Amino acid sequence: MKHKKPKYRQIIDAAVIVIAENGYHQAQVSKIAKQAGVADGTIYLYFKNKEDILVSLFQEKMGTFIEKIEEEIAGKETASEKLYMLIEKHFALLAADDHLAIVTQLELRQSHKELRLRINEVLKGYLNVVDKIVITGKQTGEFRDNLDLRLARQMIFGTIDETVTTWVMNEHRFNLQELASQVHELIIYGCGRPA
């Protein structure tokens, strides 16, 4: 809620569009300004530099993303249900926003190491949500006692992320949201056949 200034959001939204349509390396500040309908210099009244646009973009979008997911999860009882909602909502939100999906899955990963480190900071918010689900699952007995928190987190995030990336790279040739239940099953039961 820090930034109510309409131009702040205008510029971030413009950045998403320009990056999605032109690629990270072709997203010049002047192009973003033009898309936002402001002068180049105006960008610098709201952002420290180009990197700041990108980090802010990720913070804003990921913030909203996490908030929405947490809302959905809060209404669920079991870890399994929470996990399902996480996956379902994650897929739904990205499926609903083509540009954002391209930007987060493909383009922003081309950024400089330093920027990626700052993006990872933001990502920690998401991973915390995952962690809470895993901890809940272990407490309720739904998940194995000997489950390693970090590995479980990596497995859950890795599976979801790889699925979304494949979907984006295949240019949405399959329906992402429909996969939610299968991905959920895979994470809970693994590849193995139930005993």
Add this chain to the structure above:
Amino acid sequence: MKHKKPKYRQIIDAAVIVIAENGYHQAQVSKIAKQAGVADGTIYLYFKNKEDILVSLFQEKMGTFIEKIEEEIAGKETASEKLYMLIEKHFALLAADDHLAIVTQLELRQSHKELRLRINEVLKGYLNVVDKIVITGKQTGEFRDNLDLRLARQMIFGTIDETVTTWVMNEHRFNLQELASQVHELIIYGCGRPA
């Protein structure tokens, strides 16, 4: 057998070192040439352009990578054992080559979209190995019948890849190889408690 020319490998090995030590965006052709002990222009006698160095690098290294993993897997009977060897060898090979781990997990992902598409082509070789294991598992009845091949592949690759990336980003603060059995267990049984 394709390239016996010593300079071809010399340049690729130089590229790995330069990229690992300087980062993708600081790995200029002139730096690679210097590290390889050749003139800038000589690079272009062996590679079409800079992108070609990187794709070739990935092809060469990933080729060897896949060969070694296939060797190990061939000696195993069950899908579960094959999967274990895949994970174990994957971790072992990267843990043994610092530079290569950094280059494949962090640096090369900063490349242009186009280059990443070509890298994905190479990656298919690896994913085919995963696919074969999954298919075997379904045939032997080790894996569930209703397992979706593509999703299983994404889950396996996503989990392994995310684990390695975390390890590289944490600057090797934990022992990667030791995690092989836990990751294996996670992929086979999932997070859930056995019935």
Add this chain to the structure above:
Amino acid sequence: MKHKKPKYRQIIDAAVIVIAENGYHQAQVSKIAKQAGVADGTIYLYFKNKEDILVSLFQEKMGTFIEKIEEEIAGKETASEKLYMLIEKHFALLAADDHLAIVTQLELRQSHKELRLRINEVLKGYLNVVDKIVITGKQTGEFRDNLDLRLARQMIFGTIDETVTTWVMNEHRFNLQELASQVHELIIYGCGRPA
């Protein structure tokens, strides 16, 4: 009497401080406005543009400078005494105002050629005072008959100016005012030994 508006002087004084403390090229209009406690736009109610601030600054300060020197000189009889007062007062006034000394000797000289031409116009007032002393000296017989007015003026101004600049550049490591009598001697008698 020209400008009674308090903000006019406020802005000029702010400019002297900002230029002295930040250097000519780091003295942005917004910084001057902030120092003066007015909005950026307000500057343009009192000055045509940035250059106008600097020229006005020089005019105001140099005007006061010349007035004070003329006062002192008027009380003296001989050209030699007048010259001495000129030097002494020149040194005294700049030694008493650190900021002004830095601005006139170092910073303002970095200005564009056009601005420097306008500054030279203002400087003529000072050179006229010098000229009057030289003319007086020739009339009274204190100075040589064949003395070229322009050259004498350049020698007097050049020597004084170079001395002040050296003093400013040496960060006031020596006492400027104490040099007045020696500089006076040098100008009257030159380097040579009296016959």
Add this chain to the structure above:
Amino acid sequence: MKHKKPKYRQIIDAAVIVIAENGYHQAQVSKIAKQAGVADGTIYLYFKNKEDILVSLFQEKMGTFIEKIEEEIAGKETASEKLYMLIEKHFALLAADDHLAIVTQLELRQSHKELRLRINEVLKGYLNVVDKIVITGKQTGEFRDNLDLRLARQMIFGTIDETVTTWVMNEHRFNLQELASQVHELIIYGCGRPA
């Protein structure tokens, strides 16, 4: 003799022309490159950055300048004769090179403080020559015993420099070289009438 590469001198000479004709602030690197008949990038094979061109320019030209003056002076016996040659040669060299005179007297003085400090370093070579003359003069008894070295240096340099600057600013409306003897007289005997 460090740089025999023709392009090095080509670029420096181009810089003198471009700065003299366009002014310091309109002397873009691309303009200098064009004048030198090389590509923009070529500049950076010979100079670290733009500032380096300007410092090198000053070093090269001032180096030659000092060398020539020292040669002339070496052939003279008395301090007075040496001083005369210094002035005469100083005037002659600048009168013979319009562009260089403009660059050193007007344009280069607009440079940033840092660059001016580096230019001052180079200038010390010239001031050393002046110092030697003054010291000689005191030893031979031509100059006063109580002459302060630093003040004498400032007087000599200040007078010569101010004269040249006036000449350049007046667009060569008078003959500079002809003034040498009068300036010499002024420095040796001052404005005063011989006793």
Add this chain to the structure above:
DNA sequence: TATGAATGAGTGTTCATTCAT
């Protein structure tokens, strides 16, 4: 009078690639 958000022109530098030797 006074404000301050918005404007947009302008430029030093890097580096993949070429080609004469």
Add this chain to the structure above:
DNA sequence: AATGAATGAACACTCATTCAT
């Protein structure tokens, strides 16, 4: 085969000035 000097396109950011309020 090998060299390495030369090329030239491309871009983030600053800041004096304006003008609606």
